[in-house]
Amino acid sequence: MEHPHHRVVHRVHTCQGCGVSLREVKPFKVDIRQVFDVPPVAIEVTQHEREVKSCPHCRCVQQAEFPAHVTNHVQYCPRLTALAVYLHHIQLIPYKRLSDTIEALYQHSMSTGTLANMVKRGREALESNMDIIEDALLDSNILHVDETSLRINGKLAWVHVACTSRYTYLAPHASRGKKATDDIGILPRYEGTMMHDAFDTYPKYTHATHALCHAHHLRELKGFIEQGHTWAMRMTTFLLAAKQAVEAHHGALSEEEARRWERVYDRILAKAQHRLETMTPLPKKALAFVRRLQKRKEEALRFLREVHVPFDNNQAERDLRMVKVKENISGTFREETFAQSFCITRSIVSTLTKHEKNVWDSLCLLLTGETLDRVLSTT
Known part of the structure; x- marks a missing residue:
């Protein structure tokens, strides 16, 4: 580091050979070793004191104003809320372990109920920014869409994604099909090119053009090759060669x-x-696979002619991956509101990451009332 926070100089005071004092001798060389460490951390308490005065001339009582975010006699600040949201939804730490972590690091006890309420308030502060993501997706010329299963309160549900290389929108729903995508509301209004797999819901949105994901096709073809179908190898070679040509x-x-x-x-x-x-x-x-590729030839080969159309839908698959990671690490959701909170936060964080923004600093800004578009536009 060019400018370290602290400098400790280890001086030479005496010559070990003859015993002469070297205190006034300038060193001809300084060896440097840097040690990176975490300083002691603790929760600080800021006491806001509002003055109340009586005017000596007219006796009117005047009082100062507390900052807008200071609303209670005792409360937690937005940065602590950001910490709870970050550790719970981004690092996937369950509430009990999160409570233990905060007590160990900050010597401050917080109940799981308090942490859950903080995460809920965080969700409420972030939710309004989803409209900004939605508008950006509707304006894009390519939209990646997909869905994956998860369990909410023990029942099968789905997380749907609509995304680009710059924005991510995740939403949970009890349904996998068109009812879900209609309720979420992005696909019915989208008029660009929709990239997806062969799931039959997406082609029902006829005001958009469509492109099929060849990563899915290659996985299916691999199975047919293993069954001894020689045509599947030829189609695999064709797709990969076409990709290289494009x-x-x-x-x-x-x-x-x-x-x-x-x-x-x-x-x-x-x-x-x-x-x-x-x-x-x-x-x-x-045979159904072959007929599907024949029937949907235009969608399958759209990537040949249109520069904005990719070869596959890997963008959507990547943006859904954290849903499965969450299930594997910290389990399923007990309530739909918890799933909604997770999806909102992950949408915001994924969008911040795609814009190469510092997630922690950006979350702190958003939870103090800053809007996503302004956070994304800052250098």
Whole structure:
């Protein structure tokens, strides 16, 4: 570190050879070793004192104003709320362990109920910023969408994601299908290109264009290859080669090149269909896959022509990953409100991370009333 917080100079006072004092001799060299450490931490109490005065001329009583965030006789500050939100939702520490952690680090006892209320207040402060994320997603030319299961109060539920490389919107819902995406409200209003897997809910939004995720297709093809289907290997080779060709052309092929790749695509699927339809017993799953790629050819090959359309939906899968990590580390949700709180916080944090913002500092700002768009715009 160029400018350390503290300097400790270890001086040479005496010559070990002859005993002469070296106190006035300047060193010809200084060796440096730096030690990084955490200073002692403690919760500080700030006492706000509001003056009340009586005017000696007119006897009117005048009083100063407390800061807007100081509303009770005794309360916790937004930074401590940010700490509870950060450790619970970001580092996935359950309330009991969070209580133990704060007592061990800060020598201050906080009940699990108090911490739960702080996290709830944090959610209320962050929730209004979800509209900013929603507006940004609706304005984007590509939208990654996906869903994953989780359990709320012992029942199967789903977390839905709509995201880009810059913004993330997570929302829990009891339903997996169109009722959920309608209730969440982003997909019914989106008019760009929607990137997703073959789940049948997404194509129902016909005012958007659609693109299919080839990472899903490659996983399915791997299974067919293991079953001995040679056409699946050819289709795998085709998809990976097409991906490389698009990357080599900076994200999009010329129309002539795209049509050439389309013809190869059509031939592979036509031969696969002919082969599968003559097999006994009929390989229904493989045949359904081939027919799906034929029927949805435009969606499958959109990445060839449109530079903003990626090859896969890995962005959505990455943004959903923390839902499963949360389940594995600290269990499922007891109430839907807890799941909503988690999704709101993770949406905000994911968006901050994508903008390369310091999560802790940004959370502190947001919980003191700053808006997400202003936090994202700061350098």
